[in-house]
Amino acid sequence: MNIGSTATLERVTDLRQRKILSKVIDKDTTISLEGRDPLENTMILNMGPQHPATHGVLRVLLRLDGETVEKCIPELGYLHRGYEKLGENMTYHEFLPHTDRLDYLSPMSNNVAYAMAVEKVLGLEIPPRAAWIRTMICELARISSHLLAMGAMSMDCGAITMLLWTFRERERLYDIFEKICGARFTTSYTRIGGVANDFTPDIIPMIRKFIDQFPAQLRDFEGLVNRNRIFVERVSGIGYMSAEEAIQLGMTGPCLRGSGVAHDLRRDEPYLLYDQLDFDVITYADGDCFARYMVRGDEMKESVKIVRQLLDKIPDGPVLANEAKQVLPGKVEIYTKMEELIQDFMLVNFGQQTEPGEIYSCIESPKGELGFYITSDGSGQAWRMKIRSPSFCNLQALQPMCEGAMISDVVAIIGSIDPVMGEADK
Amino acid sequence: MAIKSVQAKQVKQLNFWEKLYLPEIARGLTLTFKQVFTPKFTREYPEERFIPAGSYRGRPVLVEEENGERCVACGLCSRVCPAIAIEVQAGETTREKERYPSKFEINMLRCIYCGYCEEVCPEEAIVMSKDYELVFTNVEDAIFGKDRLLMPVSQLQDRLEFLRQYRG
Numbered sequence: 264m265n266i267g268s269t270a271t272l273e274r275v276t277d278l279r280q281r282k283i284l285s286k287v288i289d290k291d292t293t294i295s296l297e298g299r300d301p302l303e304n305t306m307i308l309n310m311g312p313q314h315p316a317t318h319g320v321l322r323v324l325l326r327l328d329g330e331t332v333e334k335c336i337p338e339l340g341y342l343h344r345g346y347e348k349l350g351e352n353m354t355y356h357e358f359l360p361h362t363d364r365l366d367y368l369s370p371m372s373n374n375v376a377y378a379m380a381v382e383k384v385l386g387l388e389i390p391p392r393a394a395w396i397r398t399m400i401c402e403l404a405r406i407s408s409h410l411l412a413m414g415a416m417s418m419d420c421g422a423i424t425m426l427l428w429t430f431r432e433r434e435r436l437y438d439i440f441e442k443i444c445g446a447r448f449t450t451s452y453t454r455i456g457g458v459a460n461d462f463t464p465d466i467i468p469m470i471r472k473f474i475d476q477f478p479a480q481l482r483d484f485e486g487l488v489n490r491n492r493i494f495v496e497r498v499s500g501i502g503y504m505s506a507e508e509a510i511q512l513g514m515t516g517p518c519l520r521g522s523g524v525a526h527d528l529r530r531d532e533p534y535l536l537y538d539q540l541d542f543d544v545i546t547y548a549d550g551d552c553f554a555r556y557m558v559r560g561d562e563m564k565e566s567v568k569i570v571r572q573l574l575d576k577i578p579d580g581p582v583l584a585n586e587a588k589q590v591l592p593g594k595v596e597i598y599t600k601m602e603e604l605i606q607d608f609m610l611v612n613f614g615q616q617t618e619p620g621e622i623y624s625c626i627e628s629p630k631g632e633l634g635f636y637i638t639s640d641g642s643g644q645a646w647r648m649k650i651r652s653p654s655f656c657n658l659q660a661l662q663p664m665c666e667g668a669m670i671s672d673v674v675a676i677i678g679s680i681d682p683v684m685g686e687a688d689k
Numbered sequence: 690m691a692i693k694s695v696q697a698k699q700v701k702q703l704n705f706w707e708k709l710y711l712p713e714i715a716r717g718l719t720l721t722f723k724q725v726f727t728p729k730f731t732r733e734y735p736e737e738r739f740i741p742a743g744s745y746r747g748r749p750v751l752v753e754e755e756n757g758e759r760c761v762a763c764g765l766c767s768r769v770c771p772a773i774a775i776e777v778q779a780g781e782t783t784r785e786k787e788r789y790p791s792k793f794e795i796n797m798l799r800c801i802y803c804g805y806c807e808e809v810c811p812e813e814a815i816v817m818s819k820d821y822e823l824v825f826t827n828v829e830d831a832i833f834g835k836d837r838l839l840m841p842v843s844q845l846q847d848r849l850e851f852l853r854q855y856r857g
Contacts, residue, residue: 353771356769356805357769357771357805358771359771360771360772360801360803360805361771424721431730434730441741441742441744441745442742442744443744444744444746445744445745445746445804445817446746446802449801449802449803451803451804451805459804459808459856460744460851460855460856461855461856462855463742463743463744463851463855465742483720486716486717486720487717487720487721488717490703490707490713491710491713491717492703492707492708492710492713493710495703499700523697525697545698546697546698547697547698547699547700548697548698548699549699549700553700554700557698557700561698591808591809593856594808594813594852594853594856595853597811598811598812598813604811607765607809607811608763608765608811611765611768611769611809612765612768
């Protein structure tokens with residue numbers, strides 16, 4: 264695509280649209296139906312970006328032969344906010360609230376992933392209680408994200424009751440998040456070197472209460488649709504992805520495990536407390552939409568198991584590392600001590616001073632491998648920040664999955680991939 | 690912990706009774722019918738109000754004591770704000786605290802309620818209140834000046850206590 268120096272925005276948009284269209288019809292001209300029977304031609308259908316079943320602003324261009332999808336081109340970028348670039352223009356501390364807005368269905372795990380990446384740059388160790396809290400909130404975020412994936416996919420296939428039921432459980436989780444950090448959605452809970460504040464005493468009973476009633480609710484959800492013939496025949500056998508191709512495309516998370524590849528960073532490269540916990544990696548061999556749906560349901564049960572184990576061993580101690588040069592000091596110390604006051608000003612104005620170098624750090628977020636690649640030039644800001652977002656990589660599978668499927672299956676396939684456009688577009 | 694070998698599961702095929710579909714319909718309807726007897730989960734909002742806990746991050750406010758605001762206009766909140774919502778201009782007086790903010794504005798359309806201003810404040814002068822109902826009808830109304838930001842310290846006890854106790 265050659266854009267001259269006189270290019271206007273309209274011209275760029277026009278060129279872009281023409282390029283996408285020529286990609287979907289496999290030739291360089293647009294179709295004309297003049298004087299011919301439309302039924303003998305293939306049809307171009309534009310799904311999205313306002314389609315309710317595309318989970319946000321995903322636009323899919325389809326070439327249809329009757330009801331069969333011949334070609335499918337997903338177009339991303341409608342929610343692009345330039346977070347990688349923003350990360351280069353802010354101190355490490357300032358960028359943290361922006362990570363909430365990547366995968367906005369599990370902001371807690373984004374916070375954890377980002378804080379862990381910066382700690383790796385700085386070479387910081389976090390206290391055991393902070394690691395415990397992070398593991399806990401990661402698992403709660405996983406339950407919350409999988410609940411929505413389960414509900415949204417069922418709703419895409421016609422089971423609207425499921426979405427309402429799963430939202431009720433999510434509401435209970437959001438109540439917990441609100442007590443923990445003060446916000447339901449945009450949590451901004453972790454800090455570099457730990458977490459923002461300790462748990463208040465009423466949070467542990469709240470989590471315990473949720474975990475006690477949740478398995479029964481999950482059984483109800485599964486009883487509603489899992490063995491229902493309409494739902495099962497609607498989703499099984501479509502959107503097939505073989506294990507080899509899933510690995511080649513770089514899929515991670517439940518989508519990869521739904522193809523029978525037992526890859527889970529929590530087990531393969533343990534971080535936080537995961538090496539001390541007992542849980543299974545759920546895999547289904549079928550590789551279709553139903554398998555990916557079942558993986559999410561079973562993973563929630565594993566998360567419940569993990570949270571139960573965590574509740575049995577709560578360590579005491581501080582929640583922020585005691586590292587004056589790199590971690591913001593506690594509030595009371597800022598009010599009363601001169602040194603801490605100076606540190607507060609220095610850290611906020613100039614950011615954490617790091618060694619030059621580059622690191623990659625990743626965690627198993629609910630959608631898959633969420634990684635931050637940070638190149639640091641020794642100043643308080645990242646020189647380059649690359650966000651490896653799982654939704655973006657998983658969406659690459661949409662094209663091979665959709666080809667040959669029926670048009671109504673596209674909705675179920677998108678639901679089973681469970682993309683979050685905030686993260687895919689960044 | 691040793692890495693366990695994991696067996697990939699296979700999705701179970703529907704059995705004869707499940708294929709008949711009618712028993713499953715009956716089971717699904719039983720599950721939904723049971724919901725009639727569970728307590729209501731939603732809240733009748735304007736009548737039944739939501740009272741947040743001390744950890745809640747609502748609208749940021751300036752703490753007001755008997756002799757005026759605590760703020761000394763150091764500008765740290767304005768520096769740390771990730772959304773660039775705060776504007777501070779310092780003025781000088783002859784009182785014990787020599788500096789005060791002659792202008793303190795928060796653009797509530799930009800504010801993202803992250804609580805960073807409160808976290809870095811060295812004077813405990815800006816804190817997050819419990820106020821979550823914000824309505825404006827035009828853009829000018831959304832820029833809160835000192836007149837709307839100041840809140841007496843007695844109304845903020847919950848939050849101040851939370852900060853001292855759980856933010857070490």
